[in-house]
Every structure is written in C-alpha cells, then in structure tokens.
Amino acid sequence: MVTGLRRERCVACERGAPTLTAEELADLRPQIPDWQVVEVDGVPRLTRTYTVRNFAEALALTNRIGELAEAEGHHPSILTEWGRVTVSWWTHKIRGLHRNDVVMAAKTDAVAESGH
C-alpha cells in the first residue's frame, strides 16, 4: 500500500516551527498504524520495531534506513540488535513531533517492506 505520506518530502524545519497538534497527529496516524508514540525525557517520539531474521539483516535494514535519512536530511535513532531494528523519529529542534517525522515514519515502512 503506497500512502500519500510516503510521497512527501521533508521540509526545512526551523527552531520555533510548530509541533503537530494532537488532532493533526490523530489524522495522520492511520497512515502509520504500526508506530507508537513514546515519550523520552518529555519529548514524544514515533517508534517502531521491525523484526528480521538475524543480526546481518538488522544491520542491512539499519543501513537502508540510514540512506533514507541522509537523502532527506532528517535523522532518526536506530537501535540495531540480533533479529530486530527499532527506529525512532522526532524533531530535536522543536523538542517534539513535526509532520516531517510522520512522513519519515511512512517512508521507513516503505524502505523496510522493500527489503523483503
């Protein structure tokens, strides 16, 4: 399923840009149904864990997500472990979630699907 978000690009995000409102986030989440909102140090992040077969596959997925991040100029944290990869997106500059983060979550799903 190709969703609209996956086709968007990250926009430049300045300090002071507005975080997503609860309503905006609620509208977008059906497009990224497998992502959770987790708060770390008071900052919400979008987080998803992908299950893979071993460590080599986890590292390969980490690299594909890393390439995506470099291409878009927006960077997640990626936890690589044997058999799984956990990705978290948030916007450091605004200490919260920007539309970019939802776009990147959708694009991450596309990247993860393309590897299978």
Add this chain to the structure above:
Amino acid sequence: MVTGLRRERCVACERGAPTLTAEELADLRPQIPDWQVVEVDGVPRLTRTYTVRNFAEALALTNRIGELAEAEGHHPSILTEWGRVTVSWWTHKIRGLHRNDVVMAAKTDAVAESGH
C-alpha cells in the same frame, strides 16, 4: 595501546556458563576504562557511547562494529544517532556478563580507534 583482551577471541558460550564474578570484572575493567556497567531489566550490560561528527560517521562506525560482531559470532545492541553511537554488550544466554563481553568491548574500542 593494544591490550591483551583485544587479542583474545570469543569462546563458545553455553547456557549455564558462569557469569563474571565481581572480582573478575574488577580485574578486567582497567583494560576497558571507558565502559560503564548499566543494568537493563535486571541484566548488567557493558555500555559505551562514541562521539563522532555526524550521522554518516555514526552509521559507518555501526557497520564496523557490526562486522566485528559477525566475525566473532557475538552481537551487541548498537544505537546509531546523529553524532554518536552507543554500544552495549552482554550475554543473552546467561543473562549477564561473560568474559566474551569484556573481550568484545576491548575489540570495539580498537575498531572505533581505527576509524579515526
């Protein structure tokens, strides 16, 4: 500085193998002075954060550590972020620290140094 631990190889580790005693760990830690022992879900891990210049360097270091892990058949968790990489070693099978983990921490330091 090349330390003795860096020259060791991981040994096969079976369920039921002994965890390091506090004394054994204390004897080895001077060889990995920058590693902390952090407990997660009741299981101690050896953890260190390496600072690098950007996301691309973090991903490159993650890959070098991943190659080391595959070569030794022992796998850490690696958190890749913009400008830093956090590595954690522990032995899942024994829910604790094995000498292998200290060996791998020392080897990780060697890998990280070789990239600069």
